[in-house]
Amino acid sequence: MEIITSISQIPKIRNRPQRTLSLPEFQRYSRQLILPEVGRPGQENLVNSSVLVVGCGGLGCPVIQYLAAAGVGAFGLVDNDVVDTSNIQRQILHMESDSGKLKVLSAAETIKNLNSSASVYLFNLTIDSSNALEIVSQFDLVVDCTDNVATRYLLNDACFLQKNGRIPLVSGAALRWDGQITVYKEDSCCYRCVHPNPPAPESVTNCSDGGVIGAVCGVVGSIQATEALKILAGIENSLCGNMIIYDGLRASTRTIRLRPKRPDCKLCGERKEIKELVDYVQFCGMSANDKDKNLDLLADNERINVTDVSSLKKQSAIIVDVRPEVQFKICSLPQTFNLPLKKIKKNPDLLSDLIKEQNASEVVFLCRKGNDSQTATVFWKDFTKESIKARDIKGGLYAWQEQIDSSFPLY
């Protein structure tokens, strides 16, 4: 297993010499082999096929696992991240002992244990407009298991702009209890037809902030794997043109009909304005990962360090923890008040009343990592026209745990 870190190392993967099934494989794949839609031709297509899975996280893991078990011949795995303890809740190919290991490597080891005949190519890099066309061109199919908008546009465009014809793209997404899955291929609409403009960055919630149920990722990934398997085996039925919407909380699934190709789509429409890959991070105004952004909205004198918090209270300042209520109930500092940022923005009087009630002359905002607390400070200064002193606690509860109290729980 070779780890590919740059474009110069990309091997020829697609269109390798075809092989027939080996004797043990008849038995191994018998349960799917006897399905009339698969049969021997379908299984031979699978063992000769190649798939690129972009993202080895919550969606990528079940996709890789099921496709490897089903006998797909070659895998390209793309991820530039390492396994973190908080991944294991949903990223089921990574074990406790994999903590700190490259995700592509951890996933590849599981594949190899599961199906030693599979070829695995590890792309430990950030897929972007400098390499995507070439990486994608080596595979029969791409499965989008990414965690960010920029890479979704990138994969859409890279699959469409192939010299030798459009490469099918199986797209899945999950957040909280919800999942969405669709397939873009042949003459169907593309991701840009459905999303001509990227969403505003502040309207996009990532799994780290919004949370996600591991099994919901499993549902989405399993549906993606099913769609991928059909395409690779050469089965015509497809989700293409439709989208499955899964709501795990209400235990409901529905399939909606998507629009046809938009004539004014910049990529696949009549004018085909986009002829090559663009800068997707710039286009989306968002980075190509779902890592927490570190905001820097405030001047130094508008912030206090966690080490100075103890000296605060004597000066009639109140600490307002702006995390959502559910997070405040997980853990909180004593003598802090919980008023979620969303509530403050919607109804600032709640905070005015609290300040009056406590007879405070200063308000200090606190959150998990020190981003929302800055946003709250800026909002409050603006709202009060700076009539009340407002600051934020730099680094939030993460800094508190690191510098003051190592027994404080982090999540």
Place this chain on the structure above:
Amino acid sequence: MEVTLEFCGGAETAHNGGEKFLTFKSDHKEPKVSDIFAQVRSKKLIDDIDALIESDKDVKPGVLVLINDADWELFNEADYQVCKNDRITFVSTLHGG
């Protein structure tokens, strides 16, 4: 005419912090979707309307509108004439994984 709006894929958070449905009586006898958007907006029937609707004719990027489980682009989008018992759904599209 009675109209029911539905919220899914996380669009629920725009309506009373997570309610799935909103039912109200339309001001029009035969409303178009744009009339419904206008009414929702002027009467503040959805608390975080700005998260979903851009104008009476359009939604925010990342939001899909369904009419009876089909993309409104398959109909007339905001000019679609709403019929009795039609189900109009806002879907927030997801991007995480």
